[in-house]
Amino acid sequence: MHDIRFIRENRDAFxxxxxxxxxxxQADDLIALDSAIRREKTAMQEGLARKNELSKEFGNFKxxxxxxxxxxxxxxxxxxxxxxxxEREVEKLxxxxxxxxxxxxxxxxxxxxxxxxxxxxxxxxxKSEDANEDGTWGQKRTFDFPPREHADIAPxxxxxxxxxxxxxxxxxxxxxxxxxxxxxxxxxxxLDVQTGEHGYAECNPPVLVGDDAMYGTDKLPKFAGDSFxxxxxxxxxxxxxxxxxxxxxxxxxxxxxxxxxxxxxxRATDRVREKWLADFAKPELTRRWLIPTSEVSxxxxxxxxxxxxxxxxxxxxxxxxxFRSEAGAAGRDTRGFIRxxxxxxxxxxxxxxxxxxxxxxxRMVLAAQSILEKLNLPYRKLLxxxxxxxxxxxxxxxxxxxxxxxxxxxEISSCSNTGDFQARRMNTRYRVAGEKRTEFVHTLNGSGxxxxxxxxxxxxxYQNADGSVTVPDALLPYMGxxxxxxxx
RNA sequence: GGAGAGGUGGCAGAGUGGUCGAAUGCGCCGCACUCGAAAUGCGGUUUACCGGCAACGGUAACGUGGGUUCGAAUCCCACCCUCUCCGCCA
Numbered sequence: 001m002h003d004i005r006f007i008r009e010n011r012d013a014f015x016x017x018x019x020x021x022x023x024x025x026q027a028d029d030l031i032a033l034d035s036a037i038r039r040e041k042t043a044m045q046e047g048l049a050r051k052n053e054l055s056k057e058f059g060n061f062k063x064x065x066x067x068x069x070x071x072x073x074x075x076x077x078x079x080x081x082x083x084x085x086x087e088r089e090v091e092k093l094x095x096x097x098x099x100x101x102x103x104x105x106x107x108x109x110x111x112x113x114x115x116x117x118x119x120x121x122x123x124x125x126x127k128s129e130d131a132n133e134d135g136t137w138g139q140k141r142t143f144d145f146p147p148r149e150h151a152d153i154a155p156x157x158x159x160x161x162x163x164x165x166x167x168x169x170x171x172x173x174x175x176x177x178x179x180x181x182x183x184x185x186x187x188x189x190x191l192d193v194q195t196g197e198h199g200y201a202e203c204n205p206p207v208l209v210g211d212d213a214m215y216g217t218d219k220l221p222k223f224a225g226d227s228f229x230x231x232x233x234x235x236x237x238x239x240x241x242x243x244x245x246x247x248x249x250x251x252x253x254x255x256x257x258x259x260x261x262x263x264x265x266x267r268a269t270d271r272v273r274e275k276w277l278a279d280f281a282k283p284e285l286t287r288r289w290l291i292p293t294s295e296v297s298x299x300x301x302x303x304x305x306x307x308x309x310x311x312x313x314x315x316x317x318x319x320x321x322x323f324r325s326e327a328g329a330a331g332r333d334t335r336g337f338i339r340x341x342x343x344x345x346x347x348x349x350x351x352x353x354x355x356x357x358x359x360x361x362x363r364m365v366l367a368a369q370s371i372l373e374k375l376n377l378p379y380r381k382l383l384x385x386x387x388x389x390x391x392x393x394x395x396x397x398x399x400x401x402x403x404x405x406x407x408x409x410x411e412i413s414s415c416s417n418t419g420d421f422q423a424r425r426m427n428t429r430y431r432v433a434g435e436k437r438t439e440f441v442h443t444l445n446g447s448g449x450x451x452x453x454x455x456x457x458x459x460x461x462y463q464n465a466d467g468s469v470t471v472p473d474a475l476l477p478y479m480g481x482x483x484x485x486x487x488x
Numbered sequence: 489g490g491a492g493a494g495g496u497g498g499c500a501g502a503g504u505g506g507u508c509g510a511a512u513g514c515g516c517c518g519c520a521c522u523c524g525a526a527a528u529g530c531g532g533u534u535u536a537c538c539g540g541c542a543a544c545g546g547u548a549a550c551g552u553g554g555g556u557u558c559g560a561a562u563c564c565c566a567c568c569c570u571c572u573c574c575g576c577c578a
Contacts (some may be wrong), residue, residue, distance in 0.1 A: 042538055045547045051558085052547090058558045059506050068558075076558050306535085308523085431498095438535085 001218075002101050002426040004034050010298045017107030020114055037093045044086035052078045068144060072254040102215075106421040107385045109395040115324045115385025124397065126369070137369070138378030140402055141461060149405035150459040151336030152180060153467055156487035157459075159337060168219040170205045170334070171326060171341045178379065178485030182458065183344070185478035187319045187451045190346035190371055194448050198367040200317035200348055205297030207320055208288040213300035216426035218331045218392035218418075219292060225327045228290040228341075290323035295445035298349035303426035307351070307441065313360060314351040317448065325397060337456050338410065344451040346371075353430070354420065357442035361417040368448040372472045377457050378402035380409055392418045397446075401453070402457040405460040412453045415446030 007014045007027050015025035054076050061068040092309045099345060125135030132138070155161060158179035164172040175183055194200040208230060214220040219227060246269045250257050257265060291297055298316045306312075322345050333339035352360045365381065372379045384396040393416035400409035420440040423429070429438040462470045468486040471479050 038538065041547085045538060048548090049546055055559045056506075062558085064504080073558075080558075308498095 001421065002104055003424060004030065004097065004101065004108075007031060008034065014107070015118060018104070020108050021105055021389075022116065022387065023105075026100070026104065026128070026418060033093060033097050033100070037090060037097060040086060040090045040093060042185065042345045043091055044083065047079060047083050047086060049082065050328075051076065062458075071311065083208060102425075103389045104281055106394045106418060108389060108415070109419075111383075112389065112395050114387075116387040117385075118388050120318050120385040121382040121388055121398070122385065124383050126244055126381055136378065136380040136402075138374065138376065138402065141404065142380050144402065145465040146453060147404040147460060147463060149336065150403075150456045152405070153469070154337070154459055156467055156483050157469060158488075161336075168341070171339065173340060177488070178469075178482060179455070182469075182475070182485060183451060183455050185471075185475045186454050186458070187344055187346060188478050189374075189475055190448060190451065190454075191317065191319045193374065194317045194346060194348060195369060196369060197370065198314040198315070198363075200367070201317040202293075203301075203316050205294055205301065205318055207291050207294070207297070207323075209291055209296055209300065212303065213296055214289050216300045216303045217296045217422055218425060218430065219289075219296060222391065226325055227292045228323045228325055230288045230290065232272070264428060278372065280330070291320070292324045293322050293445070294318045294320040294347040295349060295449075298347060299351075299422060299443050299445060300426060302351055302428045302441070305428055306428040306438060307428070309353070309430050310429060312351060312353050312441065313356060314353075316349045317347060319346045319451070335451050340452060343453075346448050346451065348444075348448040350417075351428070352444070354439065354442050357419065357444060358418050360442075361397075361415065361444055362443055364442045364446045364448075365399070365413075365415045368399055368415060368446055371449050371454070372399065372401060373411070374470050375458065376474075377454075377461055379412070390414075392417060392421050394419045394421065399449075401457040403457060403460045405463070410453065410456075412457065413447040413449045415444070417442065417444045 002014070007030055011027040011031065014027045018024070018026060020487065054072060057075065058068045058072060095397065102195040113120065114158050115121065123135055125131065128137070130137070150159075158176035160174040160176055163174040167174065173372075191202060195202045211220060214227070227294045250265060260268065274437075289296075297320070298318055301316070302314070321342055323342050326339060326341060329339060341458045348364055350357075350360045350364060369379070369381070377399045379399050382400060383397055384393075389396050396414060398411050399413040399415075401412040402408075403410050419442050422443045423440040428443075430441055431438050458472060458475075459469050462472060464470060464484075466487075468484050471483050476483065
């Protein structure tokens with residue numbers, strides 16, 4: 001969420017940032033709306049101040065047993081009548097401004113390259129001794145047989161696409177035996193590395209969350225279609241709302257009771273009740289969302305909080321299921337285990353001071369890279385261009401793993417610095433040590449790594465001519481003695 | 489699911505219609521005393537927004553939303569959450 005004050009004071013910079021995202025200028029409209037709000041608000045507050053003052057006077061008369069003068073009563077009466085109008089106007093305009101602001105993406109950081117899509121992303125050379133000359137990492141294995149895609153090898157090893165589809169539809173998979181074990185091993189391994197070596201605190205958060213958590217991490221309102229939502233029982237809630245409405249209708253229109261009688265009112269209410277219970281399938285107040293990533297649960301764990309500076313940086317990790325409806329991805333990656341409605345991911349989240357977020361971002365990417373290096377999986381690192389960056393990000397690095405079966409690099413991790421964009425939505429601040437001032441935190445999130453895609457990478461990179469897969473050394477402690485997963 | 493109790497500042501906790509943004513204690517900050525510290529004393533210490541160059545002035549917030557009233561932390565209604573007991577349950 002953007003700060004309207006920032007927009008006010010940096011009108012041109014704001015529009016320039018939007019332009020880099022391929023969006024039309026909006027600052028002028030937003031600022032006009034904002035000054036209208038402030039004008040209305042000031043007028044309303046002056047009225048309220050007047051009302052408070054007069055009420056005090058009124059009370060003084062009453063306490064002395066005197067009747068307040070008629071002109072005092074009259075002015076109070078007119079204030080009481082007129083103030084709500086101003087209030088409603090302020091509310092209406094504020095809602096308009098909020099609705100406009102909440103669907104504007106974050107501004108890209110200065111060092112993010114301009115571009116329109118993934119073809120404009122920029123390779124960031126890996127800086128380490130064992131990096132390759134072309135900036136990538138890892139030795140691509142030379143096969144003495146044509147390497148196959150995981151979708152061809154894995155079904156014989158326990159990756160059961162058919163059963164998954166039968167149970168839940170397309171993009172669901174049922175893992176068995178060695179595949180299930182290897183998948184679990186990967187998750188455990190990632191969690192152990194991130195907690196043990198990179199200082200992330202292990203968490204086990206809810207995977208069903210309410211609107212606030214989704215909104216705070218910028219998944220709502222714009223991207224409601226990307227996630228699955230559930231509805232907990234809303235029948236009681238709806239019933240109570242219907243009862244309440246009936247009461248208020250009768251109260252405001254006493255004639256109704258006279259015409260219909262209590263029995264008649266009850267019958268009419270029950271007809272409405274029946275119809276509403278049948279019609280209403282999505283009561284927003286009672287829904288929960290299946291998290292599309294545990295970035296949501298972990299980041300929103302600090303929503304609404306005023307943190308101590310000493311608590312920062314806060315580094316959190318969790319291995320959770322993630323759920324994505326993959327709306328708009330029809331036809332993409334339909335084969336295999338790459339794009340699923342349900343997948344596991346080891347997520348990294350950092351809550352930091354603004355001045356630390358840049359460095360923390362680099363640190364986070366290194367933590368993600370370390371998993372690939374320990375598994376000896378070749379990869380490369382990209383800096384996303386403006387056109388490929390997510391809504392909330394001001395800067396994003398992607399890691400892409402080499403898949404020999406597909407002969408391509410595929411995304412396996414995405415690490416984003418959102419700056420204070422999410423913190424504003426969540427209202428998460430910290431108190432600057434020794435000062436009265438509070439400031440919004442910066443939040444960062446990254447995959448460390450996506451478990452399902454890592455499984456795919458292991459299968460393709462560690463495949464043997466006979467269709468078996470050798471377990472990477474790093475995972476052996478997690479495999480209960482299983483060293484090679486063989487077709488059955 | 490049933491019965492009961494409760495939700496007030498960083499924490500604890502008072503407050504049942506106006507003088508309450510809110511006693512008191514703890515914590516924290518400053519000052520005094522001290523060689524220094526502890527103890528003690530004095531002062532300060534919520535947040536957001538609006539106006540203002542500023543000093544400062546104003547508005548709002550006592551779980552959330554509505555209502556009653558000239559005026560609500562306080563009264564009424566609904567909802568949410570927490571705790572205790574019972575029931576059920578991985």
